[in-house]
Amino acid sequence: MLYRDQIQKAIGYLRRIQNADGGIPATKPGDVSGCWTTAEAIEAVFMSPYRHPDTSQFLNRMVYFLEQSALTTSPGIVGWPLVSGGAHCSTMTTGHVVAALAQLGDHPFANRSLVQRLSRLGDQGVAWLNENQNGDGGWGVEPTAGPEGKLSRVIATVYALRAYGSRGETPNSSSRVRRAVEWLTQLQGSNGGFSAQLGGSPDVGSTARVVAALLRVNALTPKDRSLLRAWSYVMGSRPRGRLWELATETYVTPAAPGQTIYNSNTPADVAETLIRMRRGRRQLDRLLRWYVQSQEEDGKWYLAANKMKKRDIATWPTNEGIYTLALADHEYSSLLISRTLRRLGHYRRTMLALLILCGLQTVWIVGLPTALSSQWTRLPERYRDLLVGGVFIALIIEIVGSFLYEWIRSKRANKQF
Numbered sequence: 212m213l214y215r216d217q218i219q220k221a222i223g224y225l226r227r228i229q230n231a232d233g234g235i236p237a238t239k240p241g242d243v244s245g246c247w248t249t250a251e252a253i254e255a256v257f258m259s260p261y262r263h264p265d266t267s268q269f270l271n272r273m274v275y276f277l278e279q280s281a282l283t284t285s286p287g288i289v290g291w292p293l294v295s296g297g298a299h300c301s302t303m304t305t306g307h308v309v310a311a312l313a314q315l316g317d318h319p320f321a322n323r324s325l326v327q328r329l330s331r332l333g334d335q336g337v338a339w340l341n342e343n344q345n346g347d348g349g350w351g352v353e354p355t356a357g358p359e360g361k362l363s364r365v366i367a368t369v370y371a372l373r374a375y376g377s378r379g380e381t382p383n384s385s386s387r388v389r390r391a392v393e394w395l396t397q398l399q400g401s402n403g404g405f406s407a408q409l410g411g412s413p414d415v416g417s418t419a420r421v422v423a424a425l426l427r428v429n430a431l432t433p434k435d436r437s438l439l440r441a442w443s444y445v446m447g448s449r450p451r452g453r454l455w456e457l458a459t460e461t462y463v464t465p466a467a468p469g470q471t472i473y474n475s476n477t478p479a480d481v482a483e484t485l486i487r488m489r490r491g492r493r494q495l496d497r498l499l500r501w502y503v504q505s506q507e508e509d510g511k512w513y514l515a516a517n518k519m520k521k522r523d524i525a526t527w528p529t530n531e532g533i534y535t536l537a538l539a540d541h542e543y544s545s546l547l548i549s550r551t552l553r554r555l556g557h558y559r560r561t562m563l564a565l566l567i568l569c570g571l572q573t574v575w576i577v578g579l580p581t582a583l584s585s586q587w588t589r590l591p592e593r594y595r596d597l598l599v600g601g602v603f604i605a606l607i608i609e610i611v612g613s614f615l616y617e618w619i620r621s622k623r624a625n626k627q628f
Contacts, residue, residue: 213543214536215261217503220510221533222259225252226269227509228526233272234280237294238524246280246291247304248527249273253311255533260540274315274325277308278332284355289332290339299353299360300339306370309336310377337378340371341387348390352462352473359462364408365417366460366473368395369424376427392430395421396437403440404448407460415448416458416475419484426487433488442488445481449494454478454501454516474524478502478516479531486542499539502532 228236234244235252253273256266281289282300290300291308312333315325343354349363350371368391375388382389398405398421404413405421422441425431431438449455458475478498485495506512512532514524 213540214499214503217506218259218261218533218536218540220506221512221529222256222261222266222510224510224529225256225526226265229269229272232279232295233276234295235273235530236526238526240526242526244276244280244295245293245527246277246295246297247293247301247307248530249276250291250304250307250311251527251530251534253277254307254314255530255537257311257314258534258537260537270315274312274329277312278328281332281335284339284342287335288338288342289335291336299356300343301353302340302343302350302367303352303370305336305339306372306374309333309340309374312336313374313377333378337374340374344371344387344391348392348394350391352471362408362462363394364460364462365395365398365405365420366407369420372424372428376424381429388428388430392425392428395425399437399441403437403442403444405441413444414458415445415455416477416480418445419477419480422484423480423487433490438488442484442490445484446491446494450517454498455481457514457516457519457521474514474521476514476528476531479528479535482535483538486538489542495539499536502536506532
């Protein structure tokens with residue numbers, strides 16, 4: 212229950228600004244409903260263990276919005292645009308919708324009829340992803356919006372993998388996941404970082420997203436050498452005394468009047484990577500404190516880092532704030548339970564040593580039985596002193612050893628959970 216107040220405030224904010232059609236405004240209150248933003252809100256709220264009594268109604272309205280906003284591209288195949296009324300299906304949106312719907316099947320409000328509808332809709336969304344995977348294994352952001360929209364990019368590929376991962380697919384069970392993983396691994400540079408697309412320069416946002424995606428589909432483990440190199444790149448890229456900076460990614464479609472800009476919420480991406488890698492505890496603590504301190508009074512988070520705060524972008528950063536704190540809450544709770552059990556083992560040994568000492572002292576004070584007493588007095592004084600001293604030394608070693616063990620573990624936790 213580490214971040215209960217912050218998570219509940221943020222969910223309350225989303226409930227208050229929910230549009231009449233059931234969707235969550237794309238970037239700020241009053242905007243048209245965003246399909247991607249709504250899918251992310253469902254996933255974030257479902258991730259949280261702290262929910263308002265009317266969460267079921269809140270989720271139902273968002274699910275209904277996603278059902279109504281789906282675009283049928285051919286029989287049995289549907290995708291979702293970035294926002295309600297959009298003309299082109301977005302890979303990021305479709306991947307996130309499929310992932311969100313996959314979670315809802317286990318929710319108490321999901322009756323049998325709804326589960327069947329969501330399952331069918333998820334299958335149709337996966338069919339769209341299958342149809343639009345590029346030959347190189349990646350996905351474009353909007354595959355039907357011209358060559359630039361079809362070009363394989365990290366931002367699209369990791370959200371497509373989010374959909375497959377939510378359904379239990381791994382590189383061993385799915386050739387599509389395996390091909391996507393192979394494409395992503397090509398993007399790692401000599402410094403450990405990943406670029407947003409082939410031929411690009413490594414950046415922190417892309418690196419964090421790729422690491423999280425590879426771990427979600429169990430392509431690699433946190434101890435894999437390539438992920439450790441990526442983690443080192445992310446750690447080494449943090450400006451001294453500051454958080455990682457925000458970033459943007461652009462692309463231009465033939466029919467659009469200008470360029471489309473995707474914002475990267477770098478603090479959230481890095482936080483998820485640190486949690487999933489179970490490394491960088493000190494930096495993660497700093498990020499989580501920043502999240503707690505930067506939350507607005509009404510529960511929202513703006514897209515922000517360091518001195519930059521984009522006040523026209525609040526809804527989806529709030530989703531990512533909820534998701535980050537909920538994920539950290541879950542991981543920290545598991546970690547604290549594990550550590551507590553280990554500490555109890557050390558405390559039990561210390562208590563046993565103390566009980567033995569107390570027993571010896573009691574016998575000493577009350578008096579040894581006659582037989583033992585006579586045997587004790589027959590021992591040379593130097594042996595008696597040696598035995599008594601040995602008991603005290605063993606006790607001191609046990610106590611000091613337990614404290615040193617915990618101190619060393621706390622130091623290692625700064626690097627690895």
